[in-house]
Amino acid sequence: MSRLKLGVIGAGVWGKNHVRTAAGLADAELAAVCDTDTKVRDRVARQYPVTHVTADVVDLLGRVDGVIVASPAASHARIALQCVEAGKPCLVEKPFALTVRDAEAVARSAADRKVSVAAGHLLVFHPAVERLRALVQEGELGKIFYLYGLRVNLGQIRADENALWSFGPHDVSMALYLLNDQPIRVAAQGRSYLQPGVEDVVFLTMEFASGILAHVQLSWLDPHKERKLTVVGAKKMVVFDDMEPREKLRIYDKGVDRPPEYGSYGESLAIREGDIFIPKIPNIEPLAAELSHFVRVARDGEVPRASAADGVRVVRVLDAATRSLAAGGTPVTL
Numbered sequence: 095m096s097r098l099k100l101g102v103i104g105a106g107v108w109g110k111n112h113v114r115t116a117a118g119l120a121d122a123e124l125a126a127v128c129d130t131d132t133k134v135r136d137r138v139a140r141q142y143p144v145t146h147v148t149a150d151v152v153d154l155l156g157r158v159d160g161v162i163v164a165s166p167a168a169s170h171a172r173i174a175l176q177c178v179e180a181g182k183p184c185l186v187e188k189p190f191a192l193t194v195r196d197a198e199a200v201a202r203s204a205a206d207r208k209v210s211v212a213a214g215h216l217l218v219f220h221p222a223v224e225r226l227r228a229l230v231q232e233g234e235l236g237k238i239f240y241l242y243g244l245r246v247n248l249g250q251i252r253a254d255e256n257a258l259w260s261f262g263p264h265d266v267s268m269a270l271y272l273l274n275d276q277p278i279r280v281a282a283q284g285r286s287y288l289q290p291g292v293e294d295v296v297f298l299t300m301e302f303a304s305g306i307l308a309h310v311q312l313s314w315l316d317p318h319k320e321r322k323l324t325v326v327g328a329k330k331m332v333v334f335d336d337m338e339p340r341e342k343l344r345i346y347d348k349g350v351d352r353p354p355e356y357g358s359y360g361e362s363l364a365i366r367e368g369d370i371f372i373p374k375i376p377n378i379e380p381l382a383a384e385l386s387h388f389v390r391v392a393r394d395g396e397v398p399r400a401s402a403a404d405g406v407r408v409v410r411v412l413d414a415a416t417r418s419l420a421a422g423g424t425p426v427t428l
């Protein structure tokens with residue numbers, strides 16, 4: 095089978111990881127890289143002498159079969175539309191767009207022109223998240239009560255995105271993927287300490303029709319680096335800790351049981367402290383999995399695991415959270 099010609103638009107701090115990963119794929123080649131910054135183009139040209147390097151998106155589009163868009167968030171929707179209009183499947187980094195209107199325009203254009211568009215929801219390609227999703231969806235944890243995520247560290251402080259739009263897409267896309275559902279209500283509170291109007295810390299809560307509550311703490315102004323998600327079910331509880339080098343998932347056989355013969359009296363509730371199980375998770379780099387999947391989407395028409403519709407769903411949550419932030423935390427119904 096022929097190797098897919100991949101192009102990367104935006105080879106900055108994160109885009110250079112796409113460039114490196116795309117260059118290492120077995121069934122694709124890094125055909126072109128586009129960046130508006132001369133220094134970035136010089137670096138890419140030195141590292142990848144056979145790759146075409148350009149400052150012009152149209153030039154790149156004429157040389158590739160699929161595109162990874164890793165430019166700054168404000169340009170995602172515009173560049174994604176350009177890709178679709180040129181008939182080139184694209185993977186759009188998070189956040190998919192900065193407004194619901196832009197996100198919907200990309201999804202609509204992709205559907206009209208039958209061009210595949212994938213949302214860069216990296217964590218849905220994390221092998222621990224895949225395992226966790228199976229646990230949730232197959233009922234291993236029992237009815238899901240609630241979940242909470244922690245995504246905090248010191249830096250990278252951005253001026254063009256707040257912590258909600260910078261970090262939130264990860265946790266929101268992960269929650270929607272795990273639960274296979276979308277929230278009905280969103281509330282968010284946050285504060286800008288370092289730059290006016292750019293929240294450094296955001297506390298986001300999502301409510302689902304099923305009664306599940308999901309909370310996420312996002313910050314680039316925190317002494318710890320934490321990448322953690324806890325899911326609490328009626329039968330079992332799971333902690334996904336992405337800072338752990340190997341034991342990323344811990345399944346706690348813990349819970350509170352109510353023997354059926356008792357009514358609703360608190361005294362009858364029995365705490366169950368069972369074993370902790372640490373499953374073996376394959377050591378696969380999520381970015382490599384995401385790009386290999388995108389090659390199959392662009393070349394074979396495989397359905398994107400994170401589609402344009404998923405991109406729209408996540409942007410809807412972030413948009414509602416932004417409105418809630420502006421209203422001091424008042425819940426916003428979706």
Ligand SMILES: NC(=O)c1ccc[n+]([C@@H]2O[C@H](COP(=O)([O-])OP(=O)(O)OC[C@H]3O[C@@H](n4cnc5c(N)ncnc54)[C@H](O)[C@@H]3O)[C@@H](O)[C@H]2O)c1
Binds near residue numbers: 107
């Ligand atoms: N999935 C993840 O885990 C992850 C992690 C970090 C960043 N990101 C996302 O990746 C995107 C890029 O982030 P970054 O940290 O690399 O930013 P960055 O500013 O370091 O890099 C952006 C690059 O795009 C170039 N650029 C700007 N406008 C362009 C245009 N119109 N055409 C071509 N090139 C253009 C810039 O010169 C720069 O080199 C953001 O949307 C960010 O949220 C995703």
